[in-house]
Amino acid sequence: MGPTRGRIMVSVLEIQDLHVSYRWREGVPRPALAGVSVSLLPGEILGVLGESGSGKSTLAAAAVRLLPPNGHVTGGAILFEGRDLLRSKPEELRQIRGARIALIFQEPSLALHPTMRAGEQVRQVLAAHGSPGKRALNERTRQVFAAVFPEEVDRLSQSYPHQLSGGQRQRVLIAQAIACRPCVIIADEPTASLDSATQMEILGLFRTLREKLGLAMIFITHNPALLAGFADRVLVLYGGRVVEWGPAATVLASPRHPYTKALFQSIPQSFEESGNRRETKLPAIAGDSSPSSLPREGCCFEPRCAERMAICRGREPALVSVSETHKVSCYKYEA
């Protein structure tokens, strides 16, 4: 990603042309990411918008080299703090995970150890990356807990995951992530199983932590409305490719890619309208985005695109600039 207004911004995490595929027993490898490039600037919240099959979870896992055994990186580079993570040794990676780049998984109820107290789970993360004395560890654990929980720090720290609510569990995951003061946090659908008010609380917590700790964050979600007023930039993934990216305000207000446009239109916006909602069908995108229905050649969205043209079936469109900071991968915008 190039200079913005004459300033050269050095990205804190740069994923270049990443290709990942999964090998299933049938033998034919299926591409999950086909040339994804992401540049995360220091201190920014980058929203990655993607639905199932877009490769978003693969992106998160690949960034810290935690793909399942049948996932293989077949090309590209991941640049972080002066080295390519794809070429790093296992012990180097272990030291980076949790300490420099922290991952927050989906499903807080599954991502916590069932029989370990919440405080202990945070303590383990601290202990894994540097070994100060026991007292220092406990003190630091308490500090971290106090940063994510406004009250009842001690009681919550002593609780087991099954005694906590969904929102509280999510906060414990966040505590684990920030414990070692990483510079990047990658959160994969951190608010998926929470109700709206708790979602907003968690987003607020992320914002506060960003301010206090200066972290950069990749926030992966399938719900574009969550990114409004929260993310700085938005990147849209579809079929393992980046189809659009740009400043959040721009992309959310005036999306260019047909997928992004169709996605936004399919969200119930009934608050703003007061017509006869019951008769109106949502303009849902026909078909689905499962890996088996993705075309082998050409634009990956073409089969479902309302604005498709003949050229779309031939070759994959490249990313072109709609403005200096807003890029789209669509033939409609090619000069």
Add this chain to the structure above:
Amino acid sequence: MQPLLRVENLVKRYAKRSLAGTWEELSALDGLSFVILPETTLAVVGESGSGKSTLALCVACLEYPTSGSIWFEGRDVVKLVEDERRRLRPHIQLIYQDPAASLNPRWNTLEILIEPFVLQHKFEREEMKQRAYSLLERVGLSLEILPRSPVELSGGQRQRLAIARALALEPKLLILDEALSALDCSVQAQIANLLMELQSSLGMTYLFITHDLAMAAHLADEIAVMNRGRIVEQGPVEEILHQPQNETTRQLLAAVPRMTRTALPALEQ
């Protein structure tokens, strides 16, 4: 018009041991009353812990309430004997949030679809299959998924399958307990459209339980807002959206993610 479902003063209490070691009684439902007219949709909106799922279980006759009555087509379900309740079950079906949990992963789609027929001992094998095919068509699934097991289907496909299975017994009332919440946004739109289409073609009545106020407003005729086991506000969608009276409703409205937002809402803890 005679309401299809009328709930009066529904109470459901549980005894639970608190962290301090004493027994305490929790009221999951604390005197709920509402009415659903035939071929309409009532959305019950609330946060986690407000008692929504307990309500779903009670109305679906899967749990006995502590007190209160549930009138379905003029008969109090709570007072029926087990035999009569069983006969009532085909009329009220429940769709869950996580179809993966309610669909047997060891069976394939065909077996899942014909299970209701098998249990009813009503039809011949061939006719069961034909009905299964037409159910699939009705929910917009292609016949090629018949040999697949639910784990091989996408989230949207699974939910459609769950709906198809629920429709097998020709229910009058469909309870959707966070049925769309686990799906991707664009898939939610597809299933919402399906639900609307089924309502107009089959005359279905829906009890739509969710925390997603936006989707509730889109699908429902009336909204009831729940908080701590009580309905704090109820009324037509327009009124609730534009003239909320209760604080809980206002908080819920404020928390809805909006595309046009430029900053995060400031919410009370």
Add this chain to the structure above:
Amino acid sequence: MRYLLRRLGHAFFLLVGVSILAFLFSTLAPGNYFDEMRLNPQIAPETVAALRAQYGFDRPLPARYASWVNSIIHGEMGFSFAYDSPVAPLLLVRARNTLLLTVTATLLAWAIALPLGVWSAERLGRLSDRLLSWGTAALLVIPDLALALGLLVFAVRTGWLPTGGMASVDFETFSTIHKLRDLALHMILPVTALVLSALPLLVRHVRAAVADVLNAPFLLAAAGHGIPRRTLLYRYALPAAANPLISLFGFSIGALLSGSLLIEVVMSWPGLGPILLEAILARDLYVVVGGIVFSTLFLVGGNLFADLVLYWADPRIRAESSAR
């Protein structure tokens, strides 16, 4: 606390039930100790009848059971005709010996099975794991008797280890250290036989339980936090896999007990096994009942211990049982 009391209550009722059944079946089985005597022409039938009356054989069953229970309260557990002594002191010594063997074997078997199972689960499907699977399958198939006899043959051929019994002839003359060494040497064979017979099942279960957990999301999340491999395996995976294993622990104690009876007889280890066998053959009623009750006591005790460990180890079970 309430959980513990409840379990103790269950255990007590189980013991009472087993003692009743053991008593019932033993007395109902045809024949009694004095039948042997009756066949002996030198002993007058009146003597036999007098002996029978003395030992209360003519009284109704419930009365005999009641007096047996009474004798337990007095610390005697009935009377052994063959040994001409109260049963309790006889069996207590034997029980101690059996316990020595069984506890050592249990601890050793688990100490080997845990790391082996974890190691195998990590390498699931790979060659090393498959080799171990074949090894354990082979061991599983070999009958305990064959194992015991095989070990005996080995001891006889090499002369490295004593071939039976619990102590050498001049045991009493040894110094304390020498005594301990002698005991240990005598234990090696029977313990090895027991461990080898129990190991395959334990290893397979540990492997399965840990392999299950290794796929769990929370383990992946922990790896994402950079937790080192060793901690992941022993602090995260093993405790999460513990539930079925703790229950298996209780079960393995029972299995080892049954196995030990056979091994004790083969290797002349003076435990409950040989005396029980003798007593059954001689129809020494109260020894039989006493032996069965002791075995049950160990079995129930082992399972109770496993239940308590489970209660302590898994906070979810604590929450469940208090929610009732």
